[in-house]
Amino acid sequence: MNAVVTAQDLEAIAADHHDGLPFDRGNHDRLLRMPPLRGGRIAHSAAIVTVEAPALESQLAEARATIAEQRDRIAYLESLSMTDELTGLLNRRGFFSHFRREIAAARRQGAKENGKGGGVLVIIDLDGFKRINDTHGHIAGDAYLRQVAQLLVGSVREEDVVARLGGDEFALLLTNTDADCGDVRVRQIAAAAGRSCVRWNNTDLPVRFSFGVQSYGGDDREEDVIRLADSRMYSNKAGRRPRPAGRKTAQPSGHRPVNARTTA
Structure with missing residues (x-):
C-alpha cells in the first residue's frame, strides 16, 4: 500500500x-x-x-544489455585482428600475445614450484612451398596451407597452441613440456606429415617441413626464444637441402678425401 x-x-x-x-x-x-x-x-x-520502480529496472536492464553487446563486439573485433583469415589459426600478432601470457604463466608456476614451468616453442617452415605456388597456382597453395594447418592442430594437445606466423611459416607452443620431450614430439609430427599428401587436381603434393625447437621458461624473453628457434629451423633446413651435383666439401691441405660422395 x-x-x-x-x-x-x-x-x-x-x-x-x-x-x-x-x-x-x-x-x-x-x-x-x-x-x-x-x-x-x-x-x-x-x-x-x-517514482516508478519497474521503469527504472527496465532501463537498467536495457543499459546492461547494450554494454554486453558492445563488449561482445569488441571481443569479436579483437579476435579478427589476432586470427589468420586463411587457416583460422592465430596470426603473428595473436601468437606473440599468447606467448607473452605463456611465459608469464611459466614465471608464476616456477615461483610456486621451485623453478619448474615452461614449455617448448617450435618454428616450422614448409619445404618446397614456392614450387607449389609456381606450378599449381596460389589457389592450390592456399588449399595446401589449410591442410597443413589442420594436420598440425590434429597432432597436438588441446592445451597447445598452433599459429601461422605468415607465408609458409607456422609455430607451435607445446606447454608444460621439456626440451627433450618437445624434440621427440616434433619429430613424430614431422614424420607423420611426411607420410601425408595434399590432393590437388589428381596430383599428390607431399607435405614436408623443417623445424627448430627451443625450450622456454619464466626467465626468458619471447623474442630471444623465437630467435633461437628460428636459427635452429634454418640449420635444420640447410641440413635437409640437397647439395648441387659436383660440389665438393673443402678439405684441409695435406689430406685426401675419403669415400668422397656427392648428393643430388
Whole structure:
C-alpha cells in the first residue's frame, strides 16, 4: 500500500503540537502505524513527484544489455585482428600475445614450484612451398596451407597452441613440456606429415617441413626464444637441402678425401 501525505495532514500534525490544544494520542499513534513510503507518490503543496520502480529496472536492464553487446563486439573485433583469415589459426600478432601470457604463466608456476614451468616453442617452415605456388597456382597453395594447418592442430594437445606466423611459416607452443620431450614430439609430427599428401587436381603434393625447437621458461624473453628457434629451423633446413651435383666439401691441405660422395 502506498501512503500519501497531504499538506492538510501536515497542518493537522502541526496544530496538535503548537496550537495549545490537548495532545491527540490516537492521531499520533495512527501516523506512527502508517507504512513507509516506497515507490509511490509524495504529495505536498508545491508539486507531486512520481517514482516508478519497474521503469527504472527496465532501463537498467536495457543499459546492461547494450554494454554486453558492445563488449561482445569488441571481443569479436579483437579476435579478427589476432586470427589468420586463411587457416583460422592465430596470426603473428595473436601468437606473440599468447606467448607473452605463456611465459608469464611459466614465471608464476616456477615461483610456486621451485623453478619448474615452461614449455617448448617450435618454428616450422614448409619445404618446397614456392614450387607449389609456381606450378599449381596460389589457389592450390592456399588449399595446401589449410591442410597443413589442420594436420598440425590434429597432432597436438588441446592445451597447445598452433599459429601461422605468415607465408609458409607456422609455430607451435607445446606447454608444460621439456626440451627433450618437445624434440621427440616434433619429430613424430614431422614424420607423420611426411607420410601425408595434399590432393590437388589428381596430383599428390607431399607435405614436408623443417623445424627448430627451443625450450622456454619464466626467465626468458619471447623474442630471444623465437630467435633461437628460428636459427635452429634454418640449420635444420640447410641440413635437409640437397647439395648441387659436383660440389665438393673443402678439405684441409695435406689430406685426401675419403669415400668422397656427392648428393643430388
